[in-house]
Amino acid sequence: MTVIDQSGISLAQKIAEYRRYRTLFVFLALRDITLRYRQTLLGVVWAVVQPILPMLIFTVIFARVLRPETGPVPYSLFALSGLVPWTFFASAINASGNTFAANHNLLNKVYFPRAILPGAAVAACVVDLIVGEVFLLILLLWRGYRPTLEWLWLPVIFLLTACLALAVGVALASLMALYRDVKHVTPFLVQLWMYATPVVYPIQLLSPKFRWAVDLNPMAGVVEAGRSCWFGTPVNWTLLAVSALSGILIAGAAALLFHHLETDLAERV
């Protein structure tokens, strides 16, 4: 028996509901993937092209001007290993952040567990992440890199990145349901966030004065850790742990925000 009253439903009921609606999760993600590549000439190749284009730009301009020290690793591969997870992260938070505002009509007409919308948007982007990373893997093998045991950590790191994207996406979606301003600020902040993350430059390039910014930034930890695994440099576990901690804080804030908004979403959005 279902009881509807002011207090909403219990956590256990919520979990049961998300389980029941997993079909919806799958089909929403499939819809996003289908729509993204339908009627395009290149199709899923775009998942590879998207990080490659900025890589070329950064390799041609940034590497020549600043000559960042990337050790034995060629700068182009170095940049790509950061740009693939970053492109995923940026497109995932952009897509999931829009979901509540863009689907207000649906939210007002049908009930389903609300977090499925941003969740499916992130899941749809994971396909791009996988395609991009597989491309990077092929590139590395071709350039003579040999698989190491560290590569086994990579899926875990990607999963962390996806969780982080979901947390930020849910927070953005909730904020955007309340204030449409968020929509206009987001692209700018994402751009800024990328430069604050060692995506196209080595973390050593950053002056120690700004290291706190990297420590607070959970993306710094996962990008750095992923890169260390790929190229066989020692993983900076402290940085990863700090990143995980700040990631958990962000997820907690997102969960609180979403929980506060969830039951009245149809009225607010």
Place this chain on the structure above:
Amino acid sequence: MKTVSVRGLTKEFKLGRRRSQYRTVRGWFSRGTRRPAAPADARFMALEDVSFDACSGEILGIIGRNGAGKSTLLKILARILRPTSGHVELQGRVGSLLEVGSGFHGELTGRENIFLNAAILGMRHSEIVRKLDEIVEFAGIGQYLDQPAKNYSTGMYMRLAFSVAAHIEPEILLIDEVLAVGDAEFQKKCMQRIEQVGKHGQTVLFVSHNMQAMLRLCSRAVLIEEGKLVEQGPVTDVAATYLRVGGDNRGERRFPEGPFAPGDSVARLRHVRVRSRGGETLAAVELNQEFGIEMELDVDTPSMVLFPVLIVNNEWATEVLWCTDVDTEWHGRPRPTGRYRMVAWVPANFLSSGPMSITAAVYSLAPRVEHFREPDVVSFQAVETYGNETARGKFTGYIGSATRPKLEWSVDYQK
């Protein structure tokens, strides 16, 4: 078995929030300097202390005027809105058909849309696979199944959407005004489908302004007026009350200035009443008396060709009269903005007696747009009269016809 139990259900909207849709950060900063749209504590009671039950196998009608709170009630049962107080107990899964096709996407094929929409409505993958053929068959889109939905005609689109929704098999089904979909034949199919659902032991809560559908499908109904449940019982009694009682404003209904009146950016309804030639508002009209149905509306977008339509329904929800203005210079002519007061004059000795209810609407054609359609906006009583000036004359028996015109007769007599 009792499947739906609603107790003391109350829903209050905060008006400020509702009106502005969403807040902006700018609004934060300028809160002190700008005049607020509504006082911060302005509230609107959409539902007040509503209680009723429904059992399995029952189709319960929910009757009320636009804005009475019917949709709010269904949205609470569907868990889209949270009640302010009171509670609801539901036995079994709830499926809602509040508006068909909300989740459709033109770029997806019919098949993809079926899967996605069925999932939105809460169906599992295995269920959808099992029902797919049935859904396609019911919608009648067979060969177009793998075409993008953007190539579908409006009719096909709506049929597919309804078909998906009609095949969810929850224990409790909520239906809000969906029979306005598709052609007559498809509507008949929909009605049969809903009847079947009731027979399979499911509970259906059915909201519609179509009183004939209501009378045919439901056995019991509840009447909601201004958020309160005012009557429940056999559908014939409740429907009769609904059509008889025009609220406090018998023979007349005035809407507030501003955007809350029925309508859109093109035309907005302001005032409807039943009147005499002398300009007096009438709550009751004697059958041998001529009367006018007056509609006042604002046209806010210039150069539109608008068709004002007035419909009179009798207590059995039969349309006894449909009319539009073909008489004046405004017929088929673009209208400048401004306020229009129009009166349709109904001749004496035309209606039959009983409670009557007026529906006011404005349409434009090509493309066909309904700017507003306010069912049962005003009700009045057509009062029986006897005597030589009436269509009844000295006849005193029961007359059950929808109209009772006083016709010209001729008689040939032979001995």
